[in-house]
Every structure is written in C-alpha cells, then in structure tokens.
Amino acid sequence: MKEAALRVVAEWLDRKAFPAMIKRDARKIKLDEAAEIIAIVGPRRAGKTFFMYQMMQEVMTNDTYSRTDFLFVDFEDYRLAQFLHDRPGETVDALLIAFRQLTGKSPTFLFLDEIHRLPIWTSVVRTLHNQGTYKIVISGSNSELLEQEIASELRGRYRNILILPFSFREVLRFRNISTEAVVEYTAGKGTILGAFDEYLKFGGFPEVVKQDDPEEKQRLLQSYFMTIFYKDILERYNIRTKFLLESMMSYCVNTYSDLFSISAFEKHLKAHSLPGSKRTISNYLKYLKDAFFLIVNDKFSFSPGKRIMNPKKIYLLDTGFSCLAAAFSENRGKTLENAVGIELLRRNEEQFYYKGSRECDFIIKLGTQPVRAIQVCWELTAKNRNREFRGLAEAMNDLEIEKGLILTYDEEGQQEIGKYVIDLIPVGKWLLEGQKPMAS
Numbered sequence: 001m002k003e004a005a006l007r008v009v010a011e012w013l014d015r016k017a018f019p020a021m022i023k024r025d026a027r028k029i030k031l032d033e034a035a036e037i038i039a040i041v042g043p044r045r046a047g048k049t050f051f052m053y054q055m056m057q058e059v060m061t062n063d064t065y066s067r068t069d070f071l072f073v074d075f076e077d078y079r080l081a082q083f084l085h086d087r088p089g090e091t092v093d094a095l096l097i098a099f100r101q102l103t104g105k106s107p108t109f110l111f112l113d114e115i116h117r118l119p120i121w122t123s124v125v126r127t128l129h130n131q132g133t134y135k136i137v138i139s140g141s142n143s144e145l146l147e148q149e150i151a152s153e154l155r156g157r158y159r160n161i162l163i164l165p166f167s168f169r170e171v172l173r174f175r176n177i178s179t180e181a182v183v184e185y186t187a188g189k190g191t192i193l194g195a196f197d198e199y200l201k202f203g204g205f206p207e208v209v210k211q212d213d214p215e216e217k218q219r220l221l222q223s224y225f226m227t228i229f230y231k232d233i234l235e236r237y238n239i240r241t242k243f244l245l246e247s248m249m250s251y252c253v254n255t256y257s258d259l260f261s262i263s264a265f266e267k268h269l270k271a272h273s274l275p276g277s278k279r280t281i282s283n284y285l286k287y288l289k290d291a292f293f294l295i296v297n298d299k300f301s302f303s304p305g306k307r308i309m310n311p312k313k314i315y316l317l318d319t320g321f322s323c324l325a326a327a328f329s330e331n332r333g334k335t336l337e338n339a340v341g342i343e344l345l346r347r348n349e350e351q352f353y354y355k356g357s358r359e360c361d362f363i364i365k366l367g368t369q370p371v372r373a374i375q376v377c378w379e380l381t382a383k384n385r386n387r388e389f390r391g392l393a394e395a396m397n398d399l400e401i402e403k404g405l406i407l408t409y410d411e412e413g414q415q416e417i418g419k420y421v422i423d424l425i426p427v428g429k430w431l432l433e434g435q436k437p438m439a440s
Contacts, residue, residue, distance in 0.1 A: 001087070001091065001094045002094055002097075002098070004079045004083070004094075005080075005091075005094040005095045006098045006101070006102070008073065008077055008079060008080065008095065008098070009071065009095060009098040009102055010098075012071070012073075013068065013102060013103065015067070018053045018057055019050070019053070021053060021054055022170060022173060022206070023054065023173070024047065024050075024051050024054060024163065024170065025169060025170060026051060026161050026162070026163055027161050028058075029055075029159075029161070031055055031058070031059050031109065031135055031137070032059055032064075032065070032135065034135060034159075035157075036157050036158055037125060037136045037137075037138065037157055037159070038136070038137045038138070038159055038160075038161065039137075039138050039139065039140070039145045039146075039158060039159070039160040040052060040137065040138070040139040040140075040160070040161050040163055041140055041142075041143065041145045041146055041160050041161070041162055042141070042162055042163035042164050042292060043141060043165070043228075043291075043292035043293070043317055043318070044141045044224065044227060044228065044292070045165075045206070045207065045224055045227075046163050046164055046165045046205065046206070046292075047163055047165070047206050048113070048139045049074070049113055050206070051161075052072070052111050052113065055111075055137065056070055056072075056109070065108065065109075068103045068105070068107075069107060069108040069109060070108070070109045070111060071095065071096070071099050071107035071109070071110050071111065072111040072113065073110075073111070073112055073113065074113040074114060075112065075115060075117040076113075076114045076117055084117060084118055084119065085119055088118050088119045088120055088124060089120075089123075089124055089127075092118075092124055092128070106134075107134065108134065108135060109134065109135045109136075109137070110135070110136045110137070111137045111138075111139075112125070112136070112137070112139070113138075113139050114139060114140060115138040115139065115140050115145075116140040116142050116145065121138075122153055122154055123153070125154065126153050126154055126157075129157060141232060141291070142236075142290050142291060142292075143289065143290045144290060145160060146160055162345075162346070162348070164204070164317070164318075164342065164345065164346050165203055165204035165205045165206070165208075165317075165318045165320075166204035166205070166206055166209055167343070167346060167431065168195075168196065168199050168204075168339075168431040168432065169431065169432055170204070171195060171199050171204055172192065172195060172432075174206075174209055174210075175195060177192060177195055179192070179432050192428060193410070193428065196427075196428040199319070199339075200319055200332075200335050200339055201319070201323060201335075202214070202217045202319075202320045202323065203221070203318035203319045203320025203321070204318060204319075204320070205220070205221070205224065205318055205320060207220055208220050208221060208320055217320070217323075218323055218324070221318075221320045221321060221323060221324060224321075225249070225253075225321060225324060228249075228291050228292075228293050229245065229246070229249060232291040232293075233245060233284075233287045233288070233291050233293075236291075239284075239287075241275070241276070241280065244269070244274070244276045244280065244281075244284065245284055245287075247269070247274070247276075248284050248285070248288065249293070250326075251265070251268075252288065252293075252294060252314055252316070253316065253321055253322065253324050253325050254326055256314060256315055256316045256321075256322060256334060256338055257313075257315055257333075257334035257335070257337040257338045257341070258313065258314065258334070259313055259314075260285070260296075260313070260314045261311040261312075262278050262281045262282055262285070262311075263278065264311075265281055266278050266281060285312070292317050293316070293317055293321075294314050294316065294317060295314070295315040295316075295342065295351075296313075296314055297313040297314075297341070297351055297352055297353050297362075298310065298312060298352050299313075299352065299353055299354070299355055300352035300353065300354050300363040300365070300370060300399065302368075307352075310355075313353045315337075315338045315342065317342065318342070319335050319338050319339050322334075322338070332378045332409070333377055333378040336377075336378055336407070336408075336409060336427055337361055337377075339427060340361070340362065340374065340376050340407055340427060340430075341362070343431055344362065344364070350364065350365045350366070351364060351365075352364075352365060352370075354373065354391075354394075354398075354399070356394055356398055357394065358387070358390050358391040358394045358395075359391045360373050360374070360375055360392050360394070360395035361374060361375050361376045362374040362375075362376070363395060363399065363401075370399045370400075370401050371401065372401060372405065373392055373395045373396050373401050373403070373404045373405070374404070374405045374406075374407060375391060375392040375404075375405070376406075376407045376427070377406070378408065378409050379409060379411060380406070380408060380411060380424075388406060389406075389415065389417050389422070392404050392417065392422065393417045393418060393420065402420075404417075404420055404422045404423075405422065405423050405425065405430075406422055406423070406424045407425055408425075408427065409426060409427065410426045410428075411424050411426065412424055412425060412426055412429070
C-alpha cells in the first residue's frame with residue numbers, strides 16, 4: 001500500500017499544469033474560508049473533476065497557496081482499488097503519510113474524487129474533518145452525496161454543489177457564441193438556434209459537446225449509458241437480475257418525459273413472460289435516479305402519502321441519451337420538455353407534475369406551497385392550443401398559483417387565459433435568462 005500511495009501522490013505533485021477548462025456557472029465558494037465539507041455531486045463525465053481543478057486554480061490565484069498545499073486523490077485509480085474495501089481508513093492514512101514524505105508538510109486542502117468508492121467514506125471524512133487540519137472537498141456520482149440524502153453523522157458540517165452536464169449557456173461559452181443576439185433578428189440568433197438544436201439532440205456532456213462527428217457523439221453517449229449500467233448500478237447494488245435493469249433503462253430511454261407506472265411496467269414484464277416484482281421495479285427506479293440517469297417527479301399533492309401512490313414522471317438526466325432510443329423519429333416536444341426538467345434540477349427547483357382532468361408539465365413548489373406552473377410544447381397550433389392552455393389554467397386554479405408560463409421552441413408573447421396573463425417564452429431564451437453565473 002505504501003508504494004502505491006507514494007506513486008499516486010508523486011504523480012499528482014509532478015503535474016505541471018491543469019488542463020484547459022471551460023468555466024462553469026455553478027455556485028462559487030471561497031474555499032480557503034470554508035468550514036464545511038464541500039461535496040461536488042453529479043453524474044459521471046459531467047465535469048466534476050474539472051470543477052475541482054477550477055476550485056484549486058481560484059485558490060492559487062492569490063499566490064498564498066501552491067500545488068504542494070493540495071492533495072488530490074481519485075478513488076477510481078486502479079492502484080488503490082485493491083486496498084479500498086479491505087482497509088479504507090488505512091488507505092487514506094497511507095496517502096497522507098506519502099504526501100508528508102514527499103513535501104515535508106501536511107496538505108491544507110484535500111480533494112477526494114469519487115469518494116463513494118471508499119467504504120465507510122462518511123466515517124473517514126468525518127474523522128478528517130474533526131481534526132480541524134484540512135479544507136475538504138469530495139466528489140461523487142451518486143445522489144446519496146446530496147445534502148438531503150447525506151448520513152446524519154455529516155449533517156450540519158456539509159454543503160454540496162451540483163454539477164450537471166453543460167448548461168446551454170456553458171455550451172455557447174465553449175463555442176464562443178455570444179448570447180447578446182438571442183432576442184435580435186440577426187444572423188447571431190440563427191447561430192444560437194443552431195447550437196440549441198444540437199444541444200437538444202446530443203445534450204451537454206462536455207466530451208460529447210467537444211466532438212464534431214455525430215457518430216462519435218453517439219458512441220460516447222452509448223459508453224456513458226453502459227458505464228452507468230454496469231459500474232454505477234449493477235456492481236454498486238450487486239444486482240443479479242441484469243435483464244430487468246437493462247429492460248428498465250431501455251424503456252426509460254424510449255419513454256422519457258412521460259409517466260412511469262410501476263404497476264403498468266410489472267404488467268408489461270408479465271406480458272412478455274419476464275419476472276419482476278413491484279418492489280424490485282421500485283428499487284431499480286430509485287437506483288436509476290441515484291445514479292443520475294433519471295429525474296423522477298411525483299404528481300403534485302399536498303399529501304406526501306398521495307404523491308408516493310401515483311405514477312412518476314421521468315426525464316433523462318441528459319437529453320443526449322434520447323438519441324439511443326429505438327424510435328425512428330425523434331419526439332421534439334418531449335425532448336424540449338426534458339431539457340426544461342434538467343434546467344429546473346440545475347436551478348434546485350422542487351418540481352412536480354399536475355394531473356387532474358387535464359395535465360400540466362411542471363409545478364414548482366417553494367416551501368410548502370406551489371408557486372409556479374409551466375407548460376412545455378414544441379409549438380402552439382390550432383390542434384393543441386386549447387389543451388395546453390386549459391391544462392395550465394386548471395393547474396393554476398386548482399392549486400391557487402398566480403404565475404404561469406408556456407415554453408415553446410421559438411414563440412414569444414403573452415396570452416390571456418381567463419384572469420391570468422401567461423408569458424410565452426422560447427426555451428432557449430428561458431435557459432439563458434434564468435441562468436446567470438453564480439457569485440460567491
């Protein structure tokens with residue numbers, strides 16, 4: 001273990017520079033002043049490690065700290081894998097000893113990447129934090145690291161930052177496309193719409209965005225899909241019914257932005273002579289959410305018990321996964337709605353769906369009260385106009401919501417619905433208007 005720890009730490013210290021990075025718009029924290037454990041949480045390949053590098057660079061800008069004040073450890077490093085399960089605490093101790101041996105001092109900052117790979121990681125991190133010696137930043141690809149899910153032993157000393165695949169604003173930043181033209185009738189608006197079309201189709205995973213070849217983009221997305229399948233769910237939860245997980249993931253890729261009924265899926269399995277209990281299906285749905293593959297919304301109700309009993313509405317964590325569907329033609333309206341669901345998660349909104357005699361895509365709750373209703377459609381036509389407006393109006397009336405919004409691909413204006421004045425906003429513009437870079 002000692003030799004492996006020395007190699008891992010030496011390689012980190014020997015790196016001359018950080019890789020080129022796109023600045024992320026996530027919440028900024030003054031790390032050198034932070035007293036809490038900082039957790040960078042989000043799906044695999046979304047840019048968590050690069051965000052950790054960004055945090056280090058920002059601390060180093062004042063010349064008070066250098067690389068020898070930072071210890072960065074990737075717990076998916078194969079050289080550490082053989083020790084993690086048998087001796088997790090000793091592994092961390094060996095890394096700290098190796099750092100002191102190589103630098104002559106203890107690190108000020110600990111960056112522990114993919115920490116959930118370390119058994120009893122909460123106890124290890126709590127012990128390190130209790131020492132009062134280190135500023136600690138951890139990362140993980142499982143929603144168990146989110147504040148509302150974290151073990152009680154870390155509550156009150158813990159703060160998380162959610163890192164999702166690139167937002168639309170970050171995609172434009174990567175492509176050096178100005179956002180000033182978004183409301184103008186210029187060639188710039190066409191460029192933004194073209195970028196938005198690609199964002200809807202292939203999503204925001206950084207490596208996917210960097211690729212120009214559509215086939216390479218799809219290959220990367222397929223590899224991410226399989227990594228979530230095998231590494232984040234199958235291996236993590238020791239799942240034996242591989243076919244059931246595969247069937248559920250495939251089903252979700254083909255039916256995103258739609259209701260998922262556990263009872264209906266059980267009947268679907270039985271119709272094909274496949275086993276799978278409601279309990280198992282429910283567990284797998286939670287695993288898919290925890291692994292940041294799905295966003296799972298409840299039907300809105302003031303009663304938590306009633307929320308649990310109703311079908312869920314599911315969205316893919318990245319719209320790019322939709323290009324893995326078996327359908328021969330893309331459902332543009334569903335993809336647009338999915339992009340809105342992702343953005344609401346990014347903004348940390350508590351989101352639900354509404355279903356009475358009509359439907360509304362999103363209900364936003366603040367505290368104990370619903371405060372906003374959002375309907376999403378590709379375009380308003382003579383065929384769907386009444387359905388979309390009436391679904392929104394029914395939700396607003398039933399839940400006593402004053403603010404309503406209809407998001408479309410490229411329509412803008414206002415519409416009166418009874419006593420309500422509803423704004424119509426293009427989704428691309430809404431994504432940019434509501435997502436300003438966050439200050440410290």
